[in-house]
Amino acid sequence: MCGIWALFGSDECLSVQCLSAMKIAHRGPDAFRFENVNGFTNCCFGFHRLAVVDQLYGMQPIRVKKFPYLWLCYNGEIYNFKQLQKQFGFDFQTLVDGEVILHLYNRGGIEQTASMLDGVFAFILLDTANRKVFLARDTYGVRPLFKVLTDDGFLGVCSEAKGLINLKHSTSLCSKVEPFLPGHYEVLDLKPSGKVASVELVKFHSCKDEPLHVACDTVEALPSGFDLETVKSNIRILFENAVRKRLMAHRRIGCLLSGGLDSSLVAAVLLKLMKEVNINYPLQTFAIGMENSPDLLAARKVAAHIGSEHHEVILNTEEGIQAIEEVIFSLETYDITTIRASIGMYLVSKYIRKKTDSVVIFSGEGSDELTQGYIYFHKAPSPEEAAEESERLLKELYLFDVLRADRTTAAHGLELRVPFLDHRFTSYYLSLPAELRIPKNGIEKYLLRLSFEDSNLLPKEILWRPKEAFSDGIASVKKSWFSILQDYIDQQVDDLLLEKAAEKYPFNTPKTKESYYYRQIFEKHYSGRSSWLPHYWMPRWVKATDPSARTLKHYKSATQE
Secondary structure (H helix, E strand, O other), X not given: OOEEEEEEOOOOOHHHHHHHHHHHHHHOEOEEEEEEEOOEEEEEEEEEXXXXXOOOOOOOOEEEOOEEEEEEEXXXXXXXXXXXXXXXXXXXXXXXXXXXXXXXXXXXXHHHHHHXXXXXXXXXXXXXXXXXXXXXXXXXXXXXXXXXXXXXOOEEEEOOXXXXXXXXXXOOOOOOEEEOOOOEEEEEEEXXXXXXXXXXXXXXXXXXXXXXXXXXXXXXXXXXXXXXXXXXXXXXXXXXXXXXXXXXXXXXXXXXXXXXXXXXXXXXXXXXXXXXXXXXXXXXXXXXXXXXXXXHHHHHHHHHHHOOXXXXXXXXXXXXXXXXXXXXXXXXXXXXXXXXXXXXXXXXXXXXXXXXXXXXXXXXXXXXXXXOOOHHHHHOOOHHHHHHXXXXXXXXXXXXXXXXXXXXXXXXXXXXXXXXXXXXXXXXXXXXXXXXXXXXXXXOOHHHHHHOOOOOOOOHHHHOOOOOOHHXXXXXXXXXXXXXXXXXXXXHXXXXXXXXXXXXXXXXXXXXXXXXXXXXXXXXXXXXXXXXXXXXOOOOOOOOXXXXXXXXXOOOOHHHO
């Protein structure tokens, strides 16, 4: 996990523009570098490093003797770099996983490069010999990327939008800063002036398509057919493989553990595989919640079962409320459910950074979208519509859960790893018949639970634990975090302000005091940038006015039992 930043064709003094790059310094606390591009005095790269792989040669932009005309700045992990090196006979100069991008590009161009990378990535590749700039981002947008391109060809690229919004340019203070679409690459011509012109934007991978890099995966062809035993076995094999490949790290590995199905499965498989590969330190797991909250109790049970070194962070309500503004600044969104769920994750990440030496953090993001884990999937009109909704959620992850997971951890210099969003695992799961993937017997994620039922990885009550809304899971039995938030915000927003919300915020107009409060803070830091959120996250097939699972009839939290 790092912070990348680059400018092409800047009219302003680069030493002034570079101040913007410091806005993402939290993403790389170990080192930083600014580097001008030879022959293009108005182009430069900025890089903030979190050293996870090859601590000696990992600084960027990466340049190697074999390709002196190539410059690479990337944020991510390429899990199959050794397999690609072996398959194509690449002669590496460093131990950095990202070096493979240079060799792939030299061998087959940008399309093959992006398609063959098994991992999470956002990169800027400059080819001065052919005067081209390439931008690319992984299938689910696990690693963030934003860009701004003015009409006269000034290009700014950054891991987070906050590194671009204050850039100066002769034609305007700043044009439209927007997220770069996941699963795409863009080709731009580099002019002698250092300015650029966009040539094409190409979608190189869709979540349903089996990725090209399967050809050099460590797991070979799986048995075909949709009989239940074959499917369950394939799910276990591919999920274990997803966790195994993510063990690549020179820093200590830890795991977030809420006690729900997803994070518990990740933690259990992770600990099992760490033992297999002789990683000789204990796995640290981390849970956050109010005293005796359902999540804390469940996480404690899982940690005891798997034998992890478990840490509990007690959520102080005052600390949670005070963190709201920092969280919104970090997230760059005003989405209601994203902010609610981010507060706990932000505070537990803060604890990990301050109190432990774990840096590479595993988490369960992506499972709800992939395996139909949200409560409202019980209301799906048909298996086919549920499957379509699952795909829609996966395509929008970069706006919601993946955004939350990246920013809350990156804010504290941690690197997130999300095995549920492994390209091969997700494409296999989505290839299964729609009927197999829907909730069964009133239980969501039924197929995933069933696949691990005989594995003894988790206690049965955890494997079959119903979905908790995160704001309930971290709540105390006495009063939910949701209620505490509402009570506080009710005092902060006047009724009259809410009545006139449509006048002040015509786009994505806040409908509740909570959403108004979040929007106010967002506009304070990112005025006029409301289009970054195309719509609020809301459940489907129900008349919902709030994104929380608690508003659905099917939902019953542990605090209500």
